[in-house]
Amino acid sequence: SSGINAEYGKHNLFFLKQIEHARSIRNRIIECFERASSPFCSEEDRKRLLTFLVVGGGPTSIEFASEMYDFLQNDVKIWYPDLANKHQIIVVEAGDHLLGSFNEALSKYVEKKFISRNITTLIGESVQKVDGNTVILKSGKTIPYGACVWSTGNKELDFVRDLGVGLDRGRIVVDRNLRVPGRDSVYALGDCARINDMPLAMLAQVANQQGKYLGKSLNKGLDLPFKYFDRGAMAQLGTFDAVVDMHGGQISGISAFITWRLAYLTLSVSIANKMLIPMYWFKSYWFGRDISKF
Numbered sequence: 001s002s003g004i005n006a007e008y009g010k011h012n013l014f015f016l017k018q019i020e021h022a023r024s025i026r027n028r029i030i031e032c033f034e035r036a037s038s039p040f041c042s043e044e045d046r047k048r049l050l051t052f053l054v055v056g057g058g059p060t061s062i063e064f065a066s067e068m069y070d071f072l073q074n075d076v077k078i079w080y081p082d083l084a085n086k087h088q089i090i091v092v093e094a095g096d097h098l099l100g101s102f103n104e105a106l107s108k109y110v111e112k113k114f115i116s117r118n119i120t121t122l123i124g125e126s127v128q129k130v131d132g133n134t135v136i137l138k139s140g141k142t143i144p145y146g147a148c149v150w151s152t153g154n155k156e157l158d159f160v161r162d163l164g165v166g167l168d169r170g171r172i173v174v175d176r177n178l179r180v181p182g183r184d185s186v187y188a189l190g191d192c193a194r195i196n197d198m199p200l201a202m203l204a205q206v207a208n209q210q211g212k213y214l215g216k217s218l219n220k221g222l223d224l225p226f227k228y229f230d231r232g233a234m235a236q237l238g239t240f241d242a243v244v245d246m247h248g249g250q251i252s253g254i255s256a257f258i259t260w261r262l263a264y265l266t267l268s269v270s271i272a273n274k275m276l277i278p279m280y281w282f283k284s285y286w287f288g289r290d291i292s293k294f
Contacts (some may be wrong), residue, residue: 012133013148016064025149029068030291032146033080048144050087053135055127056151057093057100059235062110064149065091066238069117075289089119090143092135094126094152099243101201102233103250106243113237154202160192168194176225178214189214195226205231234260239285 014025032049035041041049054065069089077084091098091114097107098114098121114121122137129136134144156170165180166173171194172180178193180186190207200206206228213226232246234256242256251259261281268274 012146013130013150016060016149016151025147026071028147029071029076033076033083036083036086036146037080046083046086047088048133049146050083051143051145052087052089053143053145053148054089054091054151055135055148056153057091057095057098057121057123058151058153059099059233061091061093061149061151062099062235062237064151065089065114065119066236066241069119070238071289075291078288079291090122090145091119092122092125092127092137094124096124098123099235102235102243102245106245106250106252109243109252110235110237113241154191156192168196177217177223178210178226187214198228200228234263236260 012028014028015021016025029052032052036046036049052068054061054068072087072089093100097104098110099107111121111123125141126138127135128138130148133146134142135148136142156167160170160172161167163172165183165186172188172192173196174180174188174193176195176198178187178189178195180188189210191202193210194200209228210226216222217224230247232244234242234244236242236257240254240257242252242260244251244256244259265274265277268277
C-alpha cells in the first residue's frame, strides 16, 4: 500500500487485499474486545483498544467501515453488552470528501450516514507517521488505536520495479494493445499497467475487461486496440444501504443495495458461488456473524 511507514502486521496495522487480511482484522477486533472486557484493563487502555481506525476514504475503506459498524452493532455487542457503546470508528481521508471519485451528492449522502452512525470522519487529514499503536496526523493530532486498516491505494511491487521496463507513476507503460514497448510478446494488464495515451483507474472492472480482451486477442490472433467500457461505481454501506454512481444517474438507499448485490451475484464466477453466496447472506442476516477466532 502507498503512503505508509510501517510494516503489515506490526503496530496492529492491517491492509485489506487478501482473505487472510480480513481474517486477521476480524481476529484482532475480537481480541480488542476480549482485552477491553478485562477488569484489570485501565480506562485509557480500554478506550484505545476500542478505537478502530480506517485510513482512506475510497470505496474499499467505506465498505469496510460500514461492515465493521454492522459487525460491532449487531454481533459483537451481544457478547460484550457492557462495551456496546464504548467503541469508536474513525475514518481518515486526505481529500475534500469521502468517495471523492463519486458524484458529490452521493459523497454527502455517505458522510451524513456516517454521522448518524457516530462514525467519526476526519476530512482533509492525512497520516504522517505510525508510532507504536498511535497515528500522528498532519495537523499534529494523535490517535491511539486498537486496530488500524490502511486502504489508501496501491504501490508498485518490487517485482514490477525490478523488471527494467518503462514505468509511469510506478505502473508499466503499455500501448493500446497492452503490449510493453520494446519487448516482444510481453504484455501487462490490470493495476500494474498504464496505457500511455488512455490512463485508467486501478479498478477490478478495468483488469477484468483487459483480461478478456487479451485472452480473445491472443487466442484468435486479433490486433484490435483495447476499448474500455465504464460500468460505473458502487459502494455498499452495510445492510440495506449502498450508493451507485452510474452513467447519468445516481442511486442511494435500499434500491442501490439491491443493485449492488445483483451485480455482485452476476459477476460471481461459478454457479456454485451464485448459490452459496445468498445462503451466507441469509445466514448472516438471520443468525448473525460468527465471532469465534480461527
